[in-house]
Amino acid sequence: MKSPQFQPLMIAGPVGQLDTLFLDSALDEAPVGIALVAHPNPTQGGTNTNKVVQTVAKVFSRRGWVVYCPNLRGVGKSEGEHDHGKAEVDDMATVLAHAQASHPGLLVALAGFSFGTYVQSQLAERLGAGALARLILVAPATNKWAFPAVPADTLVIHGEEDDVAPLGAAFDWARPQSLPIVVIPGAGHFFHGKLTVLADVVNRHL
Numbered sequence: 624m625k626s627p628q629f630q631p632l633m634i635a636g637p638v639g640q641l642d643t644l645f646l647d648s649a650l651d652e653a654p655v656g657i658a659l660v661a662h663p664n665p666t667q668g669g670t671n672t673n674k675v676v677q678t679v680a681k682v683f684s685r686r687g688w689v690v691y692c693p694n695l696r697g698v699g700k701s702e703g704e705h706d707h708g709k710a711e712v713d714d715m716a717t718v719l720a721h722a723q724a725s726h727p728g729l730l731v732a733l734a735g736f737s738f739g740t741y742v743q744s745q746l747a748e749r750l751g752a753g754a755l756a757r758l759i760l761v762a763p764a765t766n767k768w769a770f771p772a773v774p775a776d777t778l779v780i781h782g783e784e785d786d787v788a789p790l791g792a793a794f795d796w797a798r799p800q801s802l803p804i805v806v807i808p809g810a811g812h813f814f815h816g817k818l819t820v821l822a823d824v825v826n827r828h829l
Contacts, residue, residue, distance in 0.1 A: 639702025646690040656730030658683040661739025732757035766792035782810030
């Protein structure tokens with residue numbers, strides 16, 4: 624198994640360059656899929672260097688996926704202005720198109736943390752049924768944004784003690800869809816001290 628490192632990559636987006644981190648598959652054989660991981664709310668300092676984002680990305684890499692972690696518009700060195708999760712879907716779709724051109728024919732997974740779950744759930748809805756192999760939503764902030772329904776096999780992970788995106792709000796969103804939620808006991812929004820548990824949950828799902 625290789626030990627790939629995050630590599631900086633600039634991808635041409637809808638309104639300018641998107642400052643992206645790329646993580647190659649850690650396996651020696653051909654990659655099994657493409658994973659895109661979306662960062663938390665940039666108005667509160669969220670970027671692609673977030674520990675939850677990079678934890679999820681590393682799990683995908685160890686399981687043989689190539690991973691793209693873009694800074695969406697207005698974040699880091701990415702051009703454009705923050706659009707509160709609306710136009711960011713176009714950014715993520717462009718990164719996916721770039722990834723698929725670079726790695727044709729592979730499975731596709733979307734993952735996001737907090738604000739990133741809002742972006743990815745919208746992109747999943749746009750892509751439609753059957754387009755995704757995996758959708759992973761970590762601490763979806765359903766109290767802040769109007770989330771669409773998601774596929775029945777979506778993995779939703781939430782901290783028991785999340786005070787930013789309360790667990791009760793996540794259940795209110797998930798209940799009408801009969802969507803299970805994996806709750807990590809004692810975890811807050813940023814999963815401090817619980818990143819290993821988070822990684823284990825994602826790894827089992829993959």
